[in-house]
Structures are given as structure tokens and as C-alpha cells.
Amino acid sequence: MKNKKVTAMDVARLAGVSQSSVSRAFSENSSISIKKKKIILEAAEQLGYQPNAIARGLITNQxxxxxxxxxxxxxxxxxxxxxxxxxxxxxxxxxxxxxxxxxxxxxxxxxxxxxxxxxxxxxxxxxxxxxxxxxxxxxxxxxxxxxxxxxxxxxxxxxxxDNFAAGKKIGHYLIEKGHENLAFISGPVNTSTTVDRRNGFQSALAEHGITSFLKENGLYSYRGGYIAAQRLLEQDKDIDAIFCSNDISAFGAIDYLRKQGIRVPEDISIIGFDNVAMADWSSYALTTWHQPxxxxxxxxxxxxxxxxxxxxxxxxxxxxxxxxxxxxxxxxxx
Amino acid sequence: MKNKKVTAMDVARLAGVSQSSVSRAFSENSSISIKKKKIILEAAEQLGYQPNAIARGLITNQxxxxxxxxxxxxxxxxxxxxxxxxxxxxxxxxxxxxxxxxxxxxxxxxxxxxxxxxxxxxxxxxxxxxxxxxxxxxxxxxxxxxxxxxxxxxxxxxxxxDNFAAGKKIGHYLIEKGHENLAFISGPVNTSTTVDRRNGFQSALAEHGITSFLKENGLYSYRGGYIAAQRLLEQDKDIDAIFCSNDISAFGAIDYLRKQGIRVPEDISIIGFDNVAMADWSSYALTTWHQPxxxxxxxxxxxxxxxxxxxxxxxxxxxxxxxxxxxxxxxxxx
DNA sequence: AACAATTTTGCATACGTATTCAAAAATCAA
DNA sequence: TTGATTTTTGAATACGTATGCAAAATTGTT
The missing domain is CATH 3.40.50.2300 (Response regulator)
Structure with a gap:
């Protein structure tokens, strides 16, 4: 049999005060004497009273x-x-x-x-x-x-x-590390994260006279990154670095390359974005961009x-x- | 300036009905004429009315x-x-x-x-x-x-x-695959998952006359699994299989072994539990127990x-x- | 002690909805 | 057309709380 719900009215009866006093006892910044508050809280404890947030929400609109x-x-x-x-x-x-x-x-x-x-x-x-x-x-x-x-x-x-700035710094970083034939694995196209990361990357490459690079959509997923890497390598076997626009697709890309006997980073460098926990796992040891x-x-x-x-x-x-x-x-x- | 909230009363006025009729129009299994319901729903749409779940919750206690x-x-x-x-x-x-x-x-x-x-x-x-x-x-x-x-x-x-049965089947599986020197990486001790998986594992080993095996607490985490594997190998270099009681600690254990130049599974087999998505990633290709x-x-x-x-x-x-x-x-x- | 000032407290009410109950309206059968 | 039956609908109310307002109580000053 369902217990009858304990309300502020019940507490008020036990404590010998009004319902509004009980309400004040449970509120901050309310005018109530210390003595009465103590009595009320003890009565509430005894009855197992729990303020009803639904009723409170109706009144306060909060x-x-x-x-x-x-x-x-x-x-x-x-x-x-x-x-x-x-x-x-x-x-x-x-x-x-x-x-x-x-x-x-x-x-x-x-x-x-x-x-x-x-x-x-x-x-x-x-x-x-x-x-x-x-x-x-x-x-x-x-x-x-x-x-x-x-x-x-x-x-x-x-x-x-700041995805644009990040993409740009990643571009500079890869070039400064001596890479020349760069590619990009995106997330779903037209998403602001994909667009900004790619545009920043592109901006950095442009500053080094690199006017185009291969791109594939990795769908921000492991399998998507795996397949995107496959497609990139089908198009150009001389890619030496891939910027993956999130970590998960970077893991997929790495696993594809490893399956082909292509060593990361000796043969192809991979950089990700996000810095999820498993980027630090030694099987991946992923260089990545940390999102704050x-x-x-x-x-x-x-x-x-x-x-x-x-x-x-x-x-x-x-x-x-x-x-x-x-x-x-x-x-x-x- | 904050807009005044639209209520059923407002809809009632516009539709020329009572507030209770408006309520009925938004309820299933209420008695209301089709004609009136249509008028009410149109008025609601026009005013942008949204039933208030908080008020409803107070009334219905649901x-x-x-x-x-x-x-x-x-x-x-x-x-x-x-x-x-x-x-x-x-x-x-x-x-x-x-x-x-x-x-x-x-x-x-x-x-x-x-x-x-x-x-x-x-x-x-x-x-x-x-x-x-x-x-x-x-x-x-x-x-x-x-x-x-x-x-x-x-x-x-x-x-x-059914963790006990699973642990038992894993034990039999590893032995049937020819392993003899088995170890166990647990989760936090005294948790029902750890206890049952270990007990099931132990039960299978006992049926093959194996009365003891090394155990370390992997805390159900990557780093915990990593360190637990290290401790196990410090205690016995001849371990040939480790049952990790969840996948994350299995990934940690695998990475520790790889760091030591110990090949998985050639030198030591690893089996996990859960079947999380990255168990399928080819860098781990983890054999594991799928939780339903x-x-x-x-x-x-x-x-x-x-x-x-x-x-x-x-x-x-x-x-x-x-x-x-x-x-x-x-x-x-x- | 009396009066003023301040604090505490309870009464009354509202919040927006769902539902009971009874009246009104609609429908059906003779 | 009338009466019986059924359906629809609105009025009233409750749900549990917070708070405005004013009364009651307390405190402070002269």
C-alpha cells in the first residue's frame, strides 16, 4: 500500500507552526527565528519530509x-x-x-x-x-x-x-616538422568544427605555398577515419601527414595504416583533435590538439x-x- | 522584457471554451468533441502554448x-x-x-x-x-x-x-586454448562484478586442478590495468593468459605488455569483459565477453x-x- | 511603563493543470 | 414529439509550495 506523501502541512502540525513557517525553514534568506527553525527541521527529519520541487517550481517558476x-x-x-x-x-x-x-x-x-x-x-x-x-x-x-x-x-x-587558429597552428606544426604532402580527414561537411579546422589548416599551408591538399570525410568516427585513410592512400601514396579533425577518426586512420604495414609516424604522421583519454594510451600515443x-x-x-x-x-x-x-x-x- | 507565459487559460479564451476543455484536448482518452479539439489545438498553435509539465506533475503526481x-x-x-x-x-x-x-x-x-x-x-x-x-x-x-x-x-x-557463468566460461575457454598459467585482473574488490567474475573463473580453473592464480586490482581503469599487468609480470614471468574483468583495464594491460616487448597474444593472451566499441579496433582486436x-x-x-x-x-x-x-x-x- | 521600531509569523492567495461532478447538449428510440 | 440515454462541457476544486501583507510578538529607547 502506497504511503501517504508527507507534506509541509504535516510538518507544520507536528511542529506547531504554520505551513508558511515550514517553507521558510527550508529556504535561505527567510525571516524565521532560530528556535522555531530548529523545531521545524527536527519535525521534518522525524516525518521524513522532503520538499516537493515540482510544487516549488510551479510557484517560483524556477x-x-x-x-x-x-x-x-x-x-x-x-x-x-x-x-x-x-x-x-x-x-x-x-x-x-x-x-x-x-x-x-x-x-x-x-x-x-x-x-x-x-x-x-x-x-x-x-x-x-x-x-x-x-x-x-x-x-x-x-x-x-x-x-x-x-x-x-x-x-x-x-x-x-578556436578551431580556425588551432587548424592553422596544426598546419604550421606539421610543416615545421618537415612534412610536405599533407592531407585532411574531416568530420561531417558544413559543420562549423569541420569548416573552421580545415580553413585554418588551409590558411597555414597557403602561407607555405601549398595550395591544395587531399580531403576525405571521416564522419568523426573510427570507421569513418579508417575508410577515409584508405581513400586518401588510394589517391596518393606519398602522403606524409594526415590531420584528422577529431581523435576518434585519427584512431581509425592509424589502424588502417597499420593494417597496411604503414608505420605511424615513421611513414605517415597522424595528428588528431580533442585529446580524449585514449589519445594518451601507448598503443596510439596520439599527438593531438587539446580542447579546453x-x-x-x-x-x-x-x-x-x-x-x-x-x-x-x-x-x-x-x-x-x-x-x-x-x-x-x-x-x-x- | 520577458514574455508572459501562455497558459491553458489563454488558449481557452481564444478558442471560446473552458480551461478544462483545453486540458482535455491535450490528453489522451479524454471526452471531447472532434470539432472542439481541432479549434483548441489551432488556438494553441497560434499562441505557442506548451502544456506545463510541472503543473501537470503536481496534479497527477506523475x-x-x-x-x-x-x-x-x-x-x-x-x-x-x-x-x-x-x-x-x-x-x-x-x-x-x-x-x-x-x-x-x-x-x-x-x-x-x-x-x-x-x-x-x-x-x-x-x-x-x-x-x-x-x-x-x-x-x-x-x-x-x-x-x-x-x-x-x-x-x-x-x-x-550472469558474471559467474561468464567467468567460468572464460576460464574453460582459456584452458581449452592451451593456457596453463593464468592470472586475473579485477575491478575494485568486493564489488559484485569483480567477485562473481573471479569466482566463476576460479570455479573453472578448479575443475582443471588449478587451485590458485595471481590476482591484481586493475580498478576497472586503463592505468589500473597497466599497473596490474606490471605487478603480475613482476610476480611471475611465465603467465600465459590474463583475464581482465573489464575491457578498459584489458587495454591498459595490453599496452603495458607491448611496452615490454611482450607480444599479445603470442606471448601472453588477454581477454576482457564488456565488449565496448574499441574492443573491435584493430590495434586491440580484443577477445572479450559481450555484456547483453x-x-x-x-x-x-x-x-x-x-x-x-x-x-x-x-x-x-x-x-x-x-x-x-x-x-x-x-x-x-x- | 509607554511608545516606537523591528522582527516574526500566519492567513490568504496564486501558480497551471487534471479531474470530479453535475449541468447542458446531443443523440436515439418509441 | 417526447422521453430516455449518452456524451460533452464548464465550474469548482485540489495538488504543495512560496510569498505578500498585515497582525502579533519582540526588542529597544525614553
């Missing part, structure tokens, strides 16, 4: 929930991002509603779910917003920040790694919470700087 | 939220589990409140959060419940299922892989939802059968 919409949860980069978001948000008293997304653009249903629960903000990782979605969030006073992706439509706040996840998460949350009141501000895109991590997958050919 | 408490989110096994739970739960109309846990036992604060939001159930992965926590959940009518872990205290439902995540998730949800009404039933432990996945890390020495 759910204390942040929605995190995440794609590619099985890419090790994103569990790390989720871990960091969770830490920071729970420190600030927020709870996380998790939405596992499947599409490049957040779906109407996903938007509806977030609005239904009056989330106080939404972090969208690795996906984009339609203008209809932006409108719905804005109309409902829900602050949104795109994490790791952005669009130049001036509608959404975003926090990304901590800073990106902190900036995202700051941007998010500074808009939770629904103030209309000009959306901004924050680009944060990562850094190179040298391990063993890039040869020094000088 | 939050439609399931809490998922997860540890070790950066172990690739768990993002896959989260992905599957999310899929199944959203199909059934549930939303996921995500809690990233850090301890072997779910914390009081985490219990309080779940109760506060009146979650309709909670999945606890890779962690345990104190009896105090069980009491609180029960008192609040919240169904709980432990995923991948259990305790023999008869208080909590649990769904696990889909079935485990389905059983967990069935167990969970069959208790959402808070009916008191004898807690049960469901053990589901996995299977061996042979790749390239176990040598056939016959």
Missing part, C-alpha cells in the same frame, strides 16, 4: 533544471563534457535533464520537452538550432548556449574552441546563467584557445 | 521523469548504457534526469534530489544503495533498480550480466515500471547471459 542535449554520447569526448557540465551545474544547485539527440538540428519534440519542464537553460552540444527552435526558447524565456558548434545567424550564444573543455564548460554556464532571466542580449560566440599535445604520432622529419 | 544515477561516465561502457536507457525510456514517454555519481554508494543528497523531483523511478548504475536510501525511496513510492551491480540484502531489484546491454536495459526498465506504483514485491536479481566475442588477443596454443 525548475532548477538545465537541459543538456547531447549527440554522439559514445564519442569519448562527450562523456567528458557531460561529466564537467554535471559537476559545475550541481555545484550551482542545478539538476540535469539529459536528452540524447540523433540529428544535426535539435528536433521540435526535444524543444517541446525542454519547454514543458520549464528548464532554466539548455546546453546544445554538437547540434544546431532551427530559427523556429530559437523562437520557441526565446518566447519561453529559456536561455540556450550551443557548445562546440555555432552558426553565423546571430541568434544563438555559442562557445567553441573546462574553460568551455565554464564559459557556457556563465553565458547560460547570465541569460536565464530571459534578457535579450546580442548573441555572442566565444572562441577559446586550446593547445598542442605532442606524443608519438607525428614524426620530426627535419 | 513527473514522467526517470532518474539515472551513473558512475564512471568516461568508461565507454556507460555511455552505451546511457544511450540505450535513453532510447527505451523516451519511447515510453519518460524523460531522464541524469546524476553523475562519484561514490560506491549513492549519496543522501542524490537520493534527496530524486525524491524532490518525484521521479517515477531510478536506475542506479555501478553503485549501491544504503539501507537508509532504500527506505527513503520506498517511503516515497519510488521504484529503484540496480544496473550491473547487486547486493544480497534482498532489498533492491537488480539486473546484471540491450536485454539488461529492457529488463531493468520492465522491472522498474512494474514497480512504479510502489507495490511492495520481493526484490529480485535478474542475471542475463552474455557471450564470448573472439578477436585476436587470445592465442590458440593447442
Amino acid at each position: 525548475s532548477r533544471i538545465i537541459g543538456i542535449v547531447m549527440r554522439n554520447i559514445q564519442n569519448p569526448f562527450f562523456p567528458e563534457v557531460l561529466d564537467r557540465f554535471y559537476s559545475r551545474l550541481s555545484e550551482k544547485g542545478y539538476h540535469v535533464m539529459f536528452i540524447n539527440s540523433q540529428n544535426n538540428e535539435i528536433q521540435e519534440e526535444e524543444v517541446s520537452h525542454l519547454i514543458e519542464y520549464s528548464v532554466e537553460g539548455a546546453i546544445i552540444t554538437d547540434a544546431l538550432l532551427t530559427s523556429s527552435a530559437v523562437q520557441k526558447f526565446t518566447r519561453n524565456g529559456i536561455s540556450v548556449v550551443l557548445f562546440n558548434r555555432y552558426v553565423n545567424d546571430s541568434l544563438s550564444n555559442a562557445v567553441v574552441c 573543455i573546462d574553460e568551455m564548460v565554464d564559459s557556457s554556464i556563465e553565458l547560460l546563467l547570465n541569460n536565464v532571466n530571459g534578457e535579450v542580449r546580442s548573441p555572442e560566440i566565444q572562441r577559446l584557445e586550446g593547445h598542442l599535445v605532442e606524443r608519438g604520432s607525428v614524426m620530426d622529419r627535419r | 513527473s514522467r521523469i526517470i532518474g539515472i544515477v551513473m558512475r564512471n561516465i568516461q568508461n565507454p561502457f556507460f555511455p552505451e548504457v546511457l544511450d540505450r536507457f535513453y532510447s527505451r525510456l523516451s519511447e515510453k514517454g519518460y524523460h531522464v534526469m541524469f546524476i553523475n555519481s562519484q561514490n560506491n554508494e549513492i549519496q543522501e543528497e542524490e537520493v534527496s534530489h530524486l525524491i524532490e523531483y518525484s521521479v517515477e523511478g531510478a536506475i542506479i548504475t555501478d553503485a549501491l544503495l544504503t539501507s537508509s536510501a532504500v527506505q527513503k525511496f520506498t517511503r516515497n513510492g519510488i521504484s529503484v533498480v540496480l544496473f550491473n551491480r547487486y547486493v544480497n540484502d534482498s532489498l533492491s531489484n537488480a539486473v546484471v550480466c 546491454i540491450d536485454e539488461m536495459v529492457d529488463s531493468s526498465i520492465e522491472l522498474l515500471l512494474n514497480n512504479v506504483n510502489g507495490e511492495v514485491r520481493s526484490p529480485e536479481i535478474q542475471r542475463l547471459e552474455g557471450h564470448l566475442v573472439e578477436r585476436g588477443s587470445v592465442m590458440d596454443r593447442r
Whole structure:
């Protein structure tokens, strides 16, 4: 038989006070005498009272929930991002509603779910917003920040790694290490991460008089990187370095090369992007670009919470700087 | 300036009906004429009305939220589990409140959060419940299922892989492949997964007259597996196979052996447990035991939802059968 | 002791929805 | 057309909490 739920009214009766006093005992910055508060908390403990966040949310219009919409949860980069978001948000008293997304653009249903629960903000990782979605969030006073992706439509706040600068530095780095015949394995085309990383890379190569290089779409996946490497080598056997625009596809590319008896980095250098945990595993020892996840998460949350009141501000895109991590997958050919 | 929230009252006014009719228009199994429903839905669309799940939850005492408490989110096994739970739960109309846990036992604060939001159930992965926590959940009518872990205290439902049977089959498999000097890399001691996998392994070895084997704690991590392998080899250079009780520590063990110039599987065979995606990567090509995540998730949800009404039933432990996945890390020495 | 100032507390109410109950409307059968 | 039956609909209410407002209580000053 289901127990009857314990409410503030029950606590009030036991403690000999009013329901509003019980509510004040559980709030910060409320006027209540120390003595009465003590009595109330003891009564609550005795009854096993737990404030009802749903009722509180209805009254205050503050759910204390942040929605995190995440794609590619099985890419090790994103569990790390989720871990960091969770830490920071729970420190600030927020709870996380998790939405596992499947599409490049957040779906109407996903938007509806977030609005239904009056989330106080939404972090969208690795996906984009339609203008209809932006409108719905804005109309409902829900602050949104795109994490790791952005669009130049001036509608959404975003926090990304400075991918262009990173791609450029990677380009210079590979050339300075003596590589001449470079190739690029991208993620899904037209995503801001792919475009910016490739454009930065291209910019660096152009400065060295290299006006073209081979590109294949690695779909940001292990298998995609494996196949992309295969396709690149079919086109040009003299490639001496490949910039993979994420770590997972770099692992796939490395495994393809190894299967062909091509040594990494002796024969072909591989560099990745993200710096996931297994980049450090000695079977890969991947040289890669470290994304500043901590800073990106902190900036995202700051941007998010500074808009939770629904103030209309000009959306901004924050680009944060990562850094190179040298391990063993890039040869020094000088 | 924040927009005023659109409510069912607003829709009612525009549609020329009552608020209760609007509510009925958004509900299934409500009595409302087709004509009126159409008018109401059009008015709602025009105003951008979104039912308020918080208000609904207060009335119905059904939050439609399931809490998922997860540890070790950066172990690739768990993002896959989260992905599957999310899929199944959203199909059934549930939303996921995500809690990233850090301890072997779910914390009081985490219990309080779940109760506060009146979650309709909670999945606890890779962690345990104190009896105090069980009491609180029960008192609040919240169904709980432990995923991948259990305790023999008869208080909590649990769904696990049949780890004992798996460990036993792995033991027989390695011996049948001609290995004689076996070792075991465990997870944290006293966890049900470690204990059952080791006990099953031990049982198989005993049937072949092998009464002891070396064990080291690999902490279910890459670095832990790496160091455990090192310690094992320090103790006995003639080990010819190591059963690692999860894949991540198997990757660490493999990398340690490779660093020492010890070939896997020619010199030492390695077998893991879980069958995470990178077990299939050709740099590891890990032979491993596949955990039946889909079935485990389905059983967990069935167990969970069959208790959402808070009916008191004898807690049960469901053990589901996995299977061996042979790749390239176990040598056939016959 | 009396009065002023401040703090504490309870009453009343609202938040937005779902649902009970009964009235109104619609439908059906004779 | 009338009466019986069924369906639809709105009024009223409750869900559990937070808070405004004013009364009550407490504290401080003269």
C-alpha cells in the first residue's frame, strides 16, 4: 500500500507552526527565528519530509533544471563534457535533464520537452538550432548556449574552441616538422568544427605555398577515419601527414595504416583533435590538439546563467584557445 | 522584457471554451468533441502554448521523469548504457534526469534530489544503495533498480550480466586454448562484478586442478590495468593468459605488455569483459565477453515500471547471459 | 511603563493543470 | 414529439509550495 506523501502541512502540525513557517525553514534568506527553525527541521527529519520541487517550481517558476542535449554520447569526448557540465551545474544547485539527440538540428519534440519542464537553460552540444527552435526558447524565456558548434545567424550564444587558429597552428606544426604532402580527414561537411579546422589548416599551408591538399570525410568516427585513410592512400601514396579533425577518426586512420604495414609516424604522421583519454594510451600515443573543455564548460554556464532571466542580449560566440599535445604520432622529419 | 507565459487559460479564451476543455484536448482518452479539439489545438498553435509539465506533475503526481544515477561516465561502457536507457525510456514517454555519481554508494543528497523531483523511478548504475536510501525511496513510492551491480540484502531489484557463468566460461575457454598459467585482473574488490567474475573463473580453473592464480586490482581503469599487468609480470614471468574483468583495464594491460616487448597474444593472451566499441579496433582486436546491454536495459526498465506504483514485491536479481566475442588477443596454443 | 521600531509569523492567495461532478447538449428510440 | 440515454462541457476544486501583507510578538529607547 502506497504511503501517504508527507507534506509541509504535516510538518507544520507536528511542529506547531504554520505551513508558511515550514517553507521558510527550508529556504535561505527567510525571516524565521532560530528556535522555531530548529523545531521545524527536527519535525521534518522525524516525518521524513522532503520538499516537493515540482510544487516549488510551479510557484517560483524556477525548475532548477538545465537541459543538456547531447549527440554522439559514445564519442569519448562527450562523456567528458557531460561529466564537467554535471559537476559545475550541481555545484550551482542545478539538476540535469539529459536528452540524447540523433540529428544535426535539435528536433521540435526535444524543444517541446525542454519547454514543458520549464528548464532554466539548455546546453546544445554538437547540434544546431532551427530559427523556429530559437523562437520557441526565446518566447519561453529559456536561455540556450550551443557548445562546440555555432552558426553565423546571430541568434544563438555559442562557445567553441578556436578551431580556425588551432587548424592553422596544426598546419604550421606539421610543416615545421618537415612534412610536405599533407592531407585532411574531416568530420561531417558544413559543420562549423569541420569548416573552421580545415580553413585554418588551409590558411597555414597557403602561407607555405601549398595550395591544395587531399580531403576525405571521416564522419568523426573510427570507421569513418579508417575508410577515409584508405581513400586518401588510394589517391596518393606519398602522403606524409594526415590531420584528422577529431581523435576518434585519427584512431581509425592509424589502424588502417597499420593494417597496411604503414608505420605511424615513421611513414605517415597522424595528428588528431580533442585529446580524449585514449589519445594518451601507448598503443596510439596520439599527438593531438587539446580542447579546453573546462574553460568551455565554464564559459557556457556563465553565458547560460547570465541569460536565464530571459534578457535579450546580442548573441555572442566565444572562441577559446586550446593547445598542442605532442606524443608519438607525428614524426620530426627535419 | 520577458514574455508572459501562455497558459491553458489563454488558449481557452481564444478558442471560446473552458480551461478544462483545453486540458482535455491535450490528453489522451479524454471526452471531447472532434470539432472542439481541432479549434483548441489551432488556438494553441497560434499562441505557442506548451502544456506545463510541472503543473501537470503536481496534479497527477506523475513527473514522467526517470532518474539515472551513473558512475564512471568516461568508461565507454556507460555511455552505451546511457544511450540505450535513453532510447527505451523516451519511447515510453519518460524523460531522464541524469546524476553523475562519484561514490560506491549513492549519496543522501542524490537520493534527496530524486525524491524532490518525484521521479517515477531510478536506475542506479555501478553503485549501491544504503539501507537508509532504500527506505527513503520506498517511503516515497519510488521504484529503484540496480544496473550491473547487486547486493544480497534482498532489498533492491537488480539486473546484471550472469558474471559467474561468464567467468567460468572464460576460464574453460582459456584452458581449452592451451593456457596453463593464468592470472586475473579485477575491478575494485568486493564489488559484485569483480567477485562473481573471479569466482566463476576460479570455479573453472578448479575443475582443471588449478587451485590458485595471481590476482591484481586493475580498478576497472586503463592505468589500473597497466599497473596490474606490471605487478603480475613482476610476480611471475611465465603467465600465459590474463583475464581482465573489464575491457578498459584489458587495454591498459595490453599496452603495458607491448611496452615490454611482450607480444599479445603470442606471448601472453588477454581477454576482457564488456565488449565496448574499441574492443573491435584493430590495434586491440580484443577477445572479450559481450555484456547483453540491450536485454539488461529492457529488463531493468520492465522491472522498474512494474514497480512504479510502489507495490511492495520481493526484490529480485535478474542475471542475463552474455557471450564470448573472439578477436585476436587470445592465442590458440593447442 | 509607554511608545516606537523591528522582527516574526500566519492567513490568504496564486501558480497551471487534471479531474470530479453535475449541468447542458446531443443523440436515439418509441 | 417526447422521453430516455449518452456524451460533452464548464465550474469548482485540489495538488504543495512560496510569498505578500498585515497582525502579533519582540526588542529597544525614553
